[in-house]
Each structure stands twice: as C-alpha cells, then as structure tokens.
Amino acid sequence: MGQPMIRAEGLVKEFTRPVRRTGPLAGLRSLVTRERVTTRAVDGVSFTVERGELVGYLGPNGAGKSTTIKMLTGVLVPTSGTVEVDGRVPWKDRTRNARGIGVVFGQRTQLWHDLPLRDSFELVAKLYGLDRPDYERALGRFTELLDLGEFLDTPVRGLSLGQRMRGDLTAAMLYGPPLLYLDEPTVGLDVVAKARIREFVAETNAVDGTTVVLTTHDLVDVERLCRRVLLIDHGEVLYDGDLAALRRRYVPYRDLVVTLAREDDGPLVAPPGTTVVEEPRTARAGTGASDAARVVAFRFDPAQTPTPAVVAAVTAEHEVVDLDVTDPDLEAVIAEIYSSGRVRA
Amino acid sequence: MTSAAQVVALVAIGRQAVRSALAVRSEVLVSAVAVLVRVVLVVLVWRAVYAGVDEVSGVDGPTAVAYAVLGAVFTNVLNPFWRSSLEMRVRQGRIAVDLLRPVGLVPQTLAQQVGTTAAAVPRCVLAVLLALAIGALRAPAGGALGLLAFVVSTALGIAVALLCNLLVAMTAFWTLEVGGALMVYRAVAQFASGALIPLWFMPGWLRGTLEHLPFQAQVFTPLSVYFGALGGGDLAAALAVQALWVVLLALLAQLVWSRALHRVVVQGG
Numbered sequence: 001m002g003q004p005m006i007r008a009e010g011l012v013k014e015f016t017r018p019v020r021r022t023g024p025l026a027g028l029r030s031l032v033t034r035e036r037v038t039t040r041a042v043d044g045v046s047f048t049v050e051r052g053e054l055v056g057y058l059g060p061n062g063a064g065k066s067t068t069i070k071m072l073t074g075v076l077v078p079t080s081g082t083v084e085v086d087g088r089v090p091w092k093d094r095t096r097n098a099r100g101i102g103v104v105f106g107q108r109t110q111l112w113h114d115l116p117l118r119d120s121f122e123l124v125a126k127l128y129g130l131d132r133p134d135y136e137r138a139l140g141r142f143t144e145l146l147d148l149g150e151f152l153d154t155p156v157r158g159l160s161l162g163q164r165m166r167g168d169l170t171a172a173m174l175y176g177p178p179l180l181y182l183d184e185p186t187v188g189l190d191v192v193a194k195a196r197i198r199e200f201v202a203e204t205n206a207v208d209g210t211t212v213v214l215t216t217h218d219l220v221d222v223e224r225l226c227r228r229v230l231l232i233d234h235g236e237v238l239y240d241g242d243l244a245a246l247r248r249r250y251v252p253y254r255d256l257v258v259t260l261a262r263e264d265d266g267p268l269v270a271p272p273g274t275t276v277v278e279e280p281r282t283a284r285a286g287t288g289a290s291d292a293a294r295v296v297a298f299r300f301d302p303a304q305t306p307t308p309a310v311v312a313a314v315t316a317e318h319e320v321v322d323l324d325v326t327d328p329d330l331e332a333v334i335a336e337i338y339s340s341g342r343v344r345a
Numbered sequence: 346m347t348s349a350a351q352v353v354a355l356v357a358i359g360r361q362a363v364r365s366a367l368a369v370r371s372e373v374l375v376s377a378v379a380v381l382v383r384v385v386l387v388v389l390v391w392r393a394v395y396a397g398v399d400e401v402s403g404v405d406g407p408t409a410v411a412y413a414v415l416g417a418v419f420t421n422v423l424n425p426f427w428r429s430s431l432e433m434r435v436r437q438g439r440i441a442v443d444l445l446r447p448v449g450l451v452p453q454t455l456a457q458q459v460g461t462t463a464a465a466v467p468r469c470v471l472a473v474l475l476a477l478a479i480g481a482l483r484a485p486a487g488g489a490l491g492l493l494a495f496v497v498s499t500a501l502g503i504a505v506a507l508l509c510n511l512l513v514a515m516t517a518f519w520t521l522e523v524g525g526a527l528m529v530y531r532a533v534a535q536f537a538s539g540a541l542i543p544l545w546f547m548p549g550w551l552r553g554t555l556e557h558l559p560f561q562a563q564v565f566t567p568l569s570v571y572f573g574a575l576g577g578g579d580l581a582a583a584l585a586v587q588a589l590w591v592v593l594l595a596l597l598a599q600l601v602w603s604r605a606l607h608r609v610v611v612q613g614g
C-alpha cells in the first residue's frame with residue numbers, strides 16, 4: 001500500500017495550433033506571421049486516487065476529461081505539473097506504464113479491424129507477455145462475464161457497438177492490469193448492454209481490486225458505480241469527493257409529490273417550510289387517479305422540516321390519492337453545477 | 346518487459362500481419378495473378394528487344410530477360426501498393442492506442458512490414474517457378490557462395506526498402522494528404538531501384554546519380570550479385586554500401602520518429 005495509485009499535481013495541458021486565416025492570401029499570411037492560438041484543455045488539476053478506488057471523472061463536453069486521461073496514460077506530455085501513476089511518470093516511462101494499465105476509449109476501438117475477436121485477444125496476450133494458461137483462464141472468465149461466446153470468431157468490423165465494447169473491455173483487462181481507465185465505456189449502448197458493462201466494472205473493482213477511473217456522460221453509470229466523483233469544467237476541478245455529499249450539499253431539498261383527489265383545487269396552501277412547485281407531471285399508474293389529475297410537489301429542506309411533518313401538514317390541508325417523496329436526481333445536480341460553473345461551499 | 350518478451354510480441358505482430366495479408370482470398374489471388382502476368386509480359390518484351398541482337402551495353406539477352414523477371418518480383422514485394430499500417434493508423438487517429446502498447450511503435454510497424462513482406466513470398470515463389478518453366482531464369486552465378494552473397498544482399502535490400510517505406514509513412518504525422526506523394530514515391534523508387542530497367546542500360550550521368558541514392562541498394566545491388574556482375578572487391582564494397590544505407594536510414598528514421606512522437610505527445614497530433 002502506502003503510495004497512491006495516481007497522483008496528479010497542478011496538471012496543465014495546453015494545445016497550440018497555428019491560426020487558420022481566411023480571406024485573400026490566407027495561406028501565405030499564415031505562413032509568414034506564424035500566429036498561434038493556445039487552448040488550455042486542462043488547467044491545474046490536482047487529485048490522488050488510492051489503490052482499489054473507483055472514481056467517476058465527470059464534466060461537460062470539452063471539459064478536459066479525455067486530455068487528463070491521455071496524460072495519465074502517457075500519450076500526452078503535460079505542459080506543466082506532475083503526474084505519477086503507480087510511482088512512475090507515465091510519459092517518461094510509457095511502455096513500462098502501459099503494462100500496468102488497461103484503457104478503453106469508448107469512441108475508438110483498440111481491436112484489430114480485420115481480425116476475429118479471438119485473434120485480437122491472442123495478439124494482446126502476446127503483446128503483454130501473458131502465458132498460455134493465464135490467457136486461457138482470463139479469456140474463459142471474461143467470455144462468461146461478458147457473454148462473448150457468440151461472437152468470439154467474428155471479425156471486429158462485423159460486431160455491433162455493444163459487442164465491440166465488450167471486446168474492448170476484455171482486451172483491456174486480459175492481462176490483469178491493476179489500473180483501468182474507462183473513457184465513456186457505455187456511450188451509444190442500449191440499457192441491457194450498459195447494465196452488463198456496469199456489472200463487469202463493479203465486479204472487476206470489487207473482486208480483483210482494480211482501480212478504476214471512469215469517464216461518462218451517463219449519470220446512471222455514476223450512481224451505480226462511483227462513491228467518489230471528480231467534477232471538472234474548463235480544465236479545473238469543481239468538486240472532488242463523496243457523491244452523496246455532493247448531492248446533499250448542492251441541492252438540499254426534497255420533494256413531496258402528491259396527486260390531488262380533485263382536478264381544480266384552486267391556489268394551494270403551502271405549509272410552513274415548503275414551497276409549491278408545479279411542473280407538468282402525470283399521476284402514477286395504479287392509484288386510480290384520472291389522467292387529468294393534478295400532481296404537485298411541495299419542496300422542503302429535510303434538515304429544517306422533517307419529512308413526516310411535511311407529509312402530515314400537506315395531507316391535513318389537501319385531499320390526496322397518492323404521495324411520493326423524491327430526492328433530486330443526479331442529472332439535475334450536475335446540470336445545475338455545470339450551468340453555474342461552480343460548487344456551492 | 347524483457348527483450349525476449351518483446352521479441353515474442355513482435356513475432357506475434359508479424360504473424361498477425363501475415364494472416365491479415367492472406368485473409369481475403371480474392372485479394373491474394375489477384376496479387377498472385379498480377380505478378381505472374383507481369384513476369385510473362387516482361388519476358389515477352391525483353392525477348393522482343395533482344396530478337397536478333399546478342400548484346401546491349403555488354404548485357405546478353407538471357408541475362409536481361411532474367412533480370413527483368415527478378416526485378417518484377419522484387420518490386421512486387423518491396424514497393425507494394427501503399428497500404429502502410431502506420432499511415433492508416435495515423436489517419437484514423439489510432440496512434441494513441443498504439444502508443445499504449447508495451448512495445449515501441451516503430452518496432453511494431455517494422456514487424457508488421459516484415460509480416461506483409463513475408464506474406465508475399467508464396468506468390469514470388471510461384472512467379473520464379475513460372476519463369477523457370479518458360480526458361481526465363483537460371484541459377485545464380487558463383488555456385489553456393491554466390492547464392493549466399495545474393496541472400497545476404499537481398500536481406501540488406503529488403504531492410505533498405507522497409508526503412509525507406511517507414512520514412513515515407515511517417516510523413517503522415519505532418520500531412521494527412523499523403524496519397525499523391527506516395528504515388529510519386531512509388532514510381533521513383535521503382536525506377537531508381539533498377540527494378541524496371543537495369544542501371545547497366547542507363548546513361549552514365551543518370552547511373553552516377555542513382556548510385557548515390559538508397560534505391561539501387563534495394564534491387565539493383567542484389568540482382569547484380571545474382572548475375573555475378575560484381576567481382577570479389579566490388580562485391581564486398583556493394584554489400585558495405587547496402588549496410589551503410591541501412592545504418593544511415595535507421596538513424597534518420599530514429600530522428601524523424603522522435604520529431605513525430607514529439608508532435609503527438611506534446612501537440613496532441
């Protein structure tokens with residue numbers, strides 16, 4: 001133990017490109033002036049990841065997630081700052097670092113297009129110096145876990161997206177790396193495929209103790225898998241910590257959603273400590289309420305007003321046929337943070 | 346990774362390249378037919394050229410015909426229609442993945458090229474057998490020792506060709522529109538290597554120029570050895586020049602590669 005799996009400090013990555021000019025003699029002018037424009041994709045990111053953690057690395061499009069992961073894998077050299085993975089500087093020691101990590105870029109396969117999946121795996125095994133029995137064992141296990149049997153002999157170009165992603169995950173984990181980077185591993189997959197991949201990631205983390213850094217725009221992935229999240233935007237860390245704490249801290253309210261017995265009940269009386277939020281909602285099935293039934297939410301802070309008190313006050317005031325207490329979903333929390341650009345202290 | 350493990354990995358990549366090259370049956374068939382047809386055509390042409398003539402520039406008919414056959418076979422292997430894996434992977438943006446392997450990208454690429462070259466061996470054997478059958482080819486000059494010299498020279502020639510091809514493929518790191526440049530390169534390489542016309546027939550100034558380029562080391566040198574055109578001292582010198590090209594091109598490739606890598610890891614491709 002001791003040293004963390006990943007340690008990043010003040011990580012910065014800038015991309016510099018020549019300016020593309022337009023207008024007459026554009027090519028000539030850009031040749032002569034050599035004007036350049038710099039983008040700061042990652043702007044002073046610091047964090048550590050302990051061995052065995054499963055961390056969600058989240059942020060809106062263009063936040064700098066993939067760029068960070070590329071620096072952690074050694075494919076990109078940081079402009080400044082330091083990064084250490086398992087005690088090594090990835091870009092200085094790229095090939096050695098490669099042996100200890102598995103990487104899946106969901107947008108891009110690492111498998112060989114014309115080869116059957118099985119041949120791709122065999123090549124990976126050889127590349128990473130896996131001996132035959134270990135390879136057979138690993139392949140057997142992943143074939144079962146990810147249900148690969150049906151398409152092991154299909155060339156990669158003939159696989160569906162979900163099948164390909166399962167193949168990519170297997171290729172990344174075949175040699176048992178202690179650290180796994182997943183950059184959007186569920187992008188474009190249907191619910192069943194997503195669930196299967198989540199299960200696999202959870203098992204890998206729990207059973208093998210693999211450290212996982214997960215990037216995704218699917219917040220269900222995050223809720224199912226991550227206890228800790230790192231939120232970044234514009235290359236800066238907005239939040240680093242517990243998922244539940246983030247939710248509590250950022251959106252400290254709860255909704256009591258009720259279906260009223262009568263359709264037009266006029267203006268509603270909000271009990272002390274609550275506010276009425278009227279958004280278009282429909283009654284839940286099986287309550288006997290008509291489709292036109294009025295559904296409203298009473299929003300309150302559970303730390304100030306206990307939930308039972310709100311329920312009692314609302315039901316005393318209104319005749320209701322159904323009620324439900326809901327916490328704001330993660331999507332709303334994240335959307336709020338992205339749009340305001342910071343986390344409330 | 347130990348160097349033994351690296352070798353295992355590279356061999357695996359090479360074998361995979363062989364399998365990829367032989368995967369599509371129609372493609373294999375077409376390229377085999379192409380080289381056979383080419384052999385027949387050059388034999389017909391050169392026999393016609395030599396009809397009623399004993400010698401041209403001190404080269405007799407059978408030698409010229411046999412040279413043309415071997416030239417066709419060599420160029421078929423060494424200057425393939427461009428399908429460099431490196432150039433394709435740069436264009437598809439897959440280079441990041443390749444950099445994440447525990448084996449260097451240049452060794453990976455070379456192993457792949459060697460594999461592709463090896464996959465061409467069966468069709469070359471066929472072409473040679475055909476040439477023997479129609480009496481267009483004879484055994485190398487100089488007996489067993491001559492054969493050995495030819496094999497060594499061929500190996501060096503292949504090394505020179507692979508390094509040249511690697512250098513050209515690496516231009517993909519700077520410009521994505523390599524297609525046209527590659528066509529030109531291929532045409533120049535074929536001509537300058539002496540695969541189409543032996544350097545023997547070329548005017549002095551042209552031959553003098555071509556002798557300073559790496560291309561003649563790919564085809565013309567091994568074929569000169571095959572036909573015993575080089576005596577003891579000249580033979581040693583020719584092999585030394587080939588070896589020198591291998592070293593120079595390898596150093597150049599390393600330099601270009603370090604610039605290319607810098608582009609990828611610092612500027613992001």
Ligand SMILES: Nc1ncnc2c1ncn2[C@@H]1O[C@H](COP(=O)(O)OP(=O)(O)OP(=O)(O)O)[C@@H](O)[C@H]1O
Binds near residue numbers: 016063
């Ligand atoms: N090679 C590059 N050259 C120039 N700019 C780049 C390069 N790679 C990324 N960028 C820029 O850096 C910023 C961060 O990109 P990055 O791919 O890291 O975002 P991301 O968080 O992964 O986004 P997404 O969720 O869309 O995948 C973007 O503004 C992008 O345009």
Ligand SMILES: [Mg+2]
Binds near residue numbers: 067183
């Ligand atoms: Mg990304």
